[in-house]
Amino acid sequence: MIRYLLRRLLQTIPVLIGTTLLVYYMVFALPGDPIAALFRDKQPPQSVIDDLRNQYHLDEPFWIQYGAFLVNLLTLNLGNDFTQQPVASTLARIFPVTAMLAVEALIIQAVFGVTFGLIAGLRRGRVFDSTVLVVSLIVIAIPTFVLGFVFQLVFGVRLGWAKPTVGANADWAALVLPATVLGLASFAYVLRLTRASVIENKKADYVLTASAKGLSGPRLVLTHILRNSMIPVVTYLGANLGSLMGGAVVIEGIFNVPGVGNKLYQAVLRGEGPTVVIIVSVLVLVFVVANLLVDLLYAWLDPRIRYDK
Amino acid sequence: MKSLDASLNDEGSEVEGPLLEIRDLKVTFQTPHGDFDAVRDAHLSIMSGETVAMVGESGSGKSTTALAVIGLLPDNGRVSGGQILLNGEDIAHASERRMIELRGKTIGMVPQDPMSNLNPVWKIGYQVSEALRANGKPARHSDVARVLEEAGLPDPGRCARQYPHQLSGGMRQRVLIAIGLSYPPRLLIADEPTSALDVTVQRQVLDHLEVMTSELGTGTLLITHDLGLAAERASRVVVMYGGRVVESGPSLELLLNPRHPYTQRLVASAPSLSSRRIQTRTRSAFTGEACPRRSRPRRSSGADELLKVENLTKKFKLRSATGRSTPFTAVDNVSFSVGRGTTTAIVGVSGSGKSTIARMVLNLLTPTSGRIVFDGVDTSTLSNRQIFDFRRRMQPIFQNPYGSLDPMYNIYRTIEEPLRTHRIGDRSSREKKVRELLDQVSLPQSSMKRYPNELSGGQRQRVAIARALALDPDVIICDEAVSALDALVQAQVLTLLGQLQSILGLTYVFIAHDLAVVRQIADDVCVMEKGKVVEAGPTDSVFEAPRHDCTTALLNAIPGTGLLPPQVGRSVLTNGVDIAKCSHRPRACRSWK
Numbered sequence: 001m002i003r004y005l006l007r008r009l010l011q012t013i014p015v016l017i018g019t020t021l022l023v024y025y026m027v028f029a030l031p032g033d034p035i036a037a038l039f040r041d042k043q044p045p046q047s048v049i050d051d052l053r054n055q056y057h058l059d060e061p062f063w064i065q066y067g068a069f070l071v072n073l074l075t076l077n078l079g080n081d082f083t084q085q086p087v088a089s090t091l092a093r094i095f096p097v098t099a100m101l102a103v104e105a106l107i108i109q110a111v112f113g114v115t116f117g118l119i120a121g122l123r124r125g126r127v128f129d130s131t132v133l134v135v136s137l138i139v140i141a142i143p144t145f146v147l148g149f150v151f152q153l154v155f156g157v158r159l160g161w162a163k164p165t166v167g168a169n170a171d172w173a174a175l176v177l178p179a180t181v182l183g184l185a186s187f188a189y190v191l192r193l194t195r196a197s198v199i200e201n202k203k204a205d206y207v208l209t210a211s212a213k214g215l216s217g218p219r220l221v222l223t224h225i226l227r228n229s230m231i232p233v234v235t236y237l238g239a240n241l242g243s244l245m246g247g248a249v250v251i252e253g254i255f256n257v258p259g260v261g262n263k264l265y266q267a268v269l270r271g272e273g274p275t276v277v278i279i280v281s282v283l284v285l286v287f288v289v290a291n292l293l294v295d296l297l298y299a300w301l302d303p304r305i306r307y308d309k
Numbered sequence: 310m311k312s313l314d315a316s317l318n319d320e321g322s323e324v325e326g327p328l329l330e331i332r333d334l335k336v337t338f339q340t341p342h343g344d345f346d347a348v349r350d351a352h353l354s355i356m357s358g359e360t361v362a363m364v365g366e367s368g369s370g371k372s373t374t375a376l377a378v379i380g381l382l383p384d385n386g387r388v389s390g391g392q393i394l395l396n397g398e399d400i401a402h403a404s405e406r407r408m409i410e411l412r413g414k415t416i417g418m419v420p421q422d423p424m425s426n427l428n429p430v431w432k433i434g435y436q437v438s439e440a441l442r443a444n445g446k447p448a449r450h451s452d453v454a455r456v457l458e459e460a461g462l463p464d465p466g467r468c469a470r471q472y473p474h475q476l477s478g479g480m481r482q483r484v485l486i487a488i489g490l491s492y493p494p495r496l497l498i499a500d501e502p503t504s505a506l507d508v509t510v511q512r513q514v515l516d517h518l519e520v521m522t523s524e525l526g527t528g529t530l531l532i533t534h535d536l537g538l539a540a541e542r543a544s545r546v547v548v549m550y551g552g553r554v555v556e557s558g559p560s561l562e563l564l565l566n567p568r569h570p571y572t573q574r575l576v577a578s579a580p581s582l583s584s585r586r587i588q589t590r591t592r593s594a595f596t597g598e599a600c601p602r603r604s605r606p607r608r609s610s611g612a613d614e615l616l617k618v619e620n621l622t623k624k625f626k627l628r629s630a631t632g633r634s635t636p637f638t639a640v641d642n643v644s645f646s647v648g649r650g651t652t653t654a655i656v657g658v659s660g661s662g663k664s665t666i667a668r669m670v671l672n673l674l675t676p677t678s679g680r681i682v683f684d685g686v687d688t689s690t691l692s693n694r695q696i697f698d699f700r701r702r703m704q705p706i707f708q709n710p711y712g713s714l715d716p717m718y719n720i721y722r723t724i725e726e727p728l729r730t731h732r733i734g735d736r737s738s739r740e741k742k743v744r745e746l747l748d749q750v751s752l753p754q755s756s757m758k759r760y761p762n763e764l765s766g767g768q769r770q771r772v773a774i775a776r777a778l779a780l781d782p783d784v785i786i787c788d789e790a791v792s793a794l795d796a797l798v799q800a801q802v803l804t805l806l807g808q809l810q811s812i813l814g815l816t817y818v819f820i821a822h823d824l825a826v827v828r829q830i831a832d833d834v835c836v837m838e839k840g841k842v843v844e845a846g847p848t849d850s851v852f853e854a855p856r857h858d859c860t861t862a863l864l865n866a867i868p869g870t871g872l873l874p875p876q877v878g879r880s881v882l883t884n885g886v887d888i889a890k891c892s893h894r895p896r897a898c899r900s901w902k
Contacts, residue, residue: 205425211381212420213440213488214413216405223439224428303472304429 008295012288016281020073023280024066027271034058034082034271052082056274069274073281081267081275090263095282097170098252098259102244104175105183110237113187117194117233118226124199133195136188144247148181148254165256178255182248186240193236197229204228231301238294242287326397327354328528329378329496334401335390336373336382347373347386351554353530353547357495360522360529362543362560364536364575366795367766370552371532372421375498377401378530379416380408395496413444417494417527419518421501423481427473433457433484434469440488460487461517478659479510486518493525500532507658507822508866515542515868534795536575537825538868540564548572578800615816616647616670616784621679623665639665641840642679647784647833652810652817654831654848656824656863662840663820667788670818671705672696684783701731704777708789710769714761720747720772721757727779746775750805767798774805784816791826803829825867828852836860 035052052058057065072079078087120129139147155177156164162177201207202225210224249261256262260279267275298305336348348370355361363371376382378393380400393401400411412418420426427436437456438448446452450469457465460483473481482502489497499518503511519542522529533539539546540560547557548569556569567573623640640662647653655663668674670681672688681688683699691699704727707713714723724746728739747754750771761769770790777785787806791799807830809815821827827834827848834851836844836859844857855861 204428205420205422206428208381209418209420209426209485209488210428210439212379212412212416212418213491214409214443215439216409216443219439219443223431228428228430302430304474 005292008292012285015288016284017070019284020070020277020281021066024069024277025062027268027276028062028065030271055080056082069277072274073278078278079274082270082272087275087278091278091282094258094260094263097175097257098245098248098261099286100170100172101175101179101182101248101252101257101259102241104172104179105186105244106237106241107183108180109183109187109190109240112183113190114194114226114230114233117191118198118221118229120191121195121198121202121229122221122225124195129195132191136191139184139188144181144185145250145254147184148178148251151177151181152254166258167256168258170257170259175257178251178257181254182244182251186236186244190233190236193233194229197232198225201225201228227301231298234297234301235294238290238297241290242283245283245286327394328357328359328396329530330354330394331374331378331391332394333391334374334377334388334393336370336377336386337389338383339385346389347552348377349552351391351549351552353554353557355496355528355530357528358523358526359545360519360531360543362531362533362539362546363549364533364539364546365549366534366797369549371549372500374549375418375500375530375532378496379412379418379498380405381412413440413494414492415495417489417492417497419482419485419489419497419499419502421504423478423485423506426485427481429473431472432469433471433473433476437469437484437488437491440491444492446492456487456491457484459521460484460490461513462487478506479514482506482510482514483517486514486521490521490525490527493527495527497522497527497529498532499529501534502531503538504533504535508824508868509658509862511538511868512866535868536564536796541868548575574797578797613649614646615649615684616818617680617682618646618666618670619644619680619682621666621669621681622677623662623669623674624677638840640669640676643835643837643840643842644679645833645835645842645845647816647818649783649816650810650814651832652819652830653833653835654819654821654827655835655837656821656827657837657859658822658863661837663822663837664788667705667786667818667820671703671786672699697731701780702782703784703786704780704782705786705788706770706773706777706790709793710766710773711761711793713773714769716761719758719760720752720764723761723772724775724779727776731780733780742779743775746778749778749809750775765798766794767802770794770798770802771805774802774809778809778813781813782815784818786818786820788820789822790819792821792823799826806830823867824852824863836863 034056035049035058057068060068078091080086081090116132120132123129152164155161163174164177166174166178204224207220207224210220215224245260248257248259249265251257252259252261253265260283264276264279267279331351331353334348334351335346338345338347351370351374353361353363363374365371373382373386376386377388378395378400380403382388388401391401392399395411395415400408403411427433431439434450434453437453441448441452441456450466453469454465457468462468462480462483468476468480468484473484476484486502489499502518503514506514515538518529521527529543531539531543536546540563543560545558546560546563548555548563548571550569550571556563556567556572563572564576567576621640621643622638625637625639626635643662643666645653645655655666657663665674669676672681672691676689683703688696688699718726721740721743724743725739728734728742733739734742743757744754747756752768752771752775756764756768756772761772764772770793773790790806791802794802803826806817810817817830819827819831831848834844834846834848835842836851836857838857838859844851844855844860851860852864855864
């Protein structure tokens with residue numbers, strides 16, 4: 001078990017190097033001079049430009065730039081961004097917001113997706129099942145940004161149930177609307193996955209045996225159908241946490257959430273290689289850790305899975 | 310009327326009538342193609358403490374009847390007529406609430422397949438305690454341990470902390486028995502409780518079940534497809550065929566004087582009751598005149614050894630939970646040889662290394678040491694190209710006809726695949742060959758376009774045989790090729806294998822755990838225990854004078870042995886129905902010119 005954990009953590013090293021290299025190169029290859037873009041039509045003194053160029057090794061070839069970045073990263077010196085704010089403190093400010101948004105979206109899609117999926121699976125072919133399937137198909141078909149604007153308009157402006165935009169102080173309550181929109185797209189998948197899995201497990205021999213023992217009602221459903229059905233769903237949810245954080249870029253724009261997505265977008269526009277790469281690296285780390293957690297959850301859900309192999 | 314009156318009595322008073330009485334039961338399934346009666350006019354009765362066996366092939370309505378009794382018919386099935394009287398109370402249309410009350414408490418069930426009937430994600434202890442709690446009994450650790458101990462599980466405390474996959478099939482079946490009898494119920498439905506187990510384990514489990522039910526005075530409905538087992542374990546036997554009860558009566562009487570033609574066929578083909586190689590007879594009948602057959606030399610020791618296994622050993626590394634690996638010898642210094650055109654059976658309980666040998670002989674697994682000589686060549690020295698050619702000459706048939714056929718391939722593609730892989734012939738000649746092969750295994754040409762899920766188990770195994778024959782191999786390795794099949798289908802497939810052997814001069818290595826089957830097909834037998842060959846020799850001499858304890862145990866474990874005096878058994882076979890009539894008459898004669 002511990003050996004397995006260690007091996008998995010060691011595997012993240014090549015993953016991190018690979019992604020940072022790729023992302024750094026893509027930002028490097030963007031056309032245009034980042035310093036010129038920073039000052040737009042203003043003409044700063046040459047000494048300031050030289051200072052900046054020096055600080056970010058902008059005149060050096062790609063490998064030197066990337067090398068310097070890696071050394072800084074390893075010594076945990078994240079440096080300043082082009083506006084001379086320390087990246088570390090920016091991250092500390094924006095990361096929790098996006099994490100909160102993603103986790104809230106994950107909880108919403110898990111709770112509703114699994115509940116509706118379970119009921120639909122148990123009542124296969126009835127009205128509830130058919131309705132839920134059609135609705136989920138519609139939700140899958142509508143792009144997130146359209147859904148975002150619709151929710152903003154309906155629940156935020158017309159009904160006034162929640163603030164249409166989030167703004168500076170983002171807490172759980174303020175994030176409900178963006179989190180719902182973010183979670184809705186994958187909610188449909190969670191629902192369908194749960195439903196299919198429940199339908200399959202309902203037919204399992206051990207469910208029949210459990211009924212023959214005298215079990216019935218919620219006890220039978222929860223212990224023998226739902227738990228066995230959760231294995232594929234958990235995989236999907238875990239892999240989804242990463243995409244939720246990445247996918248927050250659009251939603252954060254629409255609802256004006258001061259999160260990672262917003263910052264990333266600005267940094268890409270400015271050609272700030274180091275900042276972009278640091279944010280992406282953090283997202284990659286989240287992805288890797290989430291997947292590791294899923295694999296560990298597996299062992300709890302399905303004791304037949306063993307890691308020491 | 311008597312039982313109806315009885316139901317008016319107070320619950321505490323002794324009920325005179327039968328514990329369970331089924332009258333004119335009719336079960337209907339709704340399918341997209343209209344309604345279908347799975348059970349029609351079924352009737353039987355069971356007294357307290359009595360065991361009644363229900364026999365029939367799969368699809369005959371046995372399990373459906375059982376599920377109707379416990380009220381767990383699938384959603385599209387319903388009782389559409391008749392009565393199910395439990396202590397006089399008609400439960401055929403009882404409310405779901407009443408059925409939940411009865412399940413576990415009054416009616417217990419031991420299901421068929423120990424592999425799939427325990428939930429893999431819960432510990433054994435939890436699954437037992439759940440059954441106790443659902444029926445309002447205390448479910449402390451000690452109660453769970455007691456229930457498990459009564460079902461004959463050694464070290465019940467440890468067992469309770471384990472997951473199903475950590476137990477053997479026999480132990481899991483005991484767990485299921487423990488659960489089924491935990492309350493304990495008045496009526497126990499045992500649906501093929503041991504058909505997934507080795508014969509020796511089967512005997513232990515059934516013995517134990519018998520002791521428990523007779524101690525508790527439980528009435529038992531034993532469902533099985535094995536007539537020998539039914540006759541040995543039950544006082545009365547009910548034979549079902551096509552959804553109807555075609556015959557019922559005291560076991561021995563039914564066995565000696567079967568009246569219905571289906572029962573007669575069942576008695577004739579029950580592997581446990583026959584005592585001779587079936588194909589000896591069918592062979593002579595079959596090769597009478599019309600069919601030309603390849604020369605099939607009689608087995609003479611060492612004359613023409615096609616396959617020779619010398620000092621074969623295979624060691625595996627087993628990893629324990631802590632990650633330490635311990636060596637495990639699956640096959641230990643095994644030697645035997647197989648003569649051309651003969652059948653050698655390798656017999657043993659599961660885990661004795663039979664299948665490992667099969668895989669090594671097929672060159673799918675590399676031996677740790679020892680040699681396999683096929684037609685004079687050591688197979689370990691073959692180049693990749695030569696292995697490819699070698700595969701043409703040796704083909705496998707596996708146990709599970711449901712798992713060994715690709716569900717996405719139609720029958721034509723399944724049988725044609727080996728021909729395509731080995732680039733034999735062109736499109737039209739391959740199609741001709743597939744048609745010939747279907748003829749050979751007595752499948753209609755129309756089945757070419759069908760998919761495995763549209764065929765029965767026996768038909769699928771015929772497809773597997775046709776596929777194995779496609780490349781005109783010399784040797785076929787049958788790894789438990791008939792153990793997943795019903796008795797009648799089993800007899801048909803064995804007959805087919807025997808006929809093909811005499812026509813094509815095939816050599817079989819036949820791997821089985823069922824000695825009754827082996828007796829019908831094999832010329833020579835190797836009995837294995839824990840990776841070693843403990844006894845080997847011609848089939849008849851091994852059967853008549855077993856020298857090793859393991860062989861004796863296997864022989865005694867055949868259900869129904871000693872039930873009939875030898876003369877009677879033989880007369881049933883020779884004067885009874887011709888087995889060849891039961892199987893589809895092969896049309897090979899026509900196409901084999």
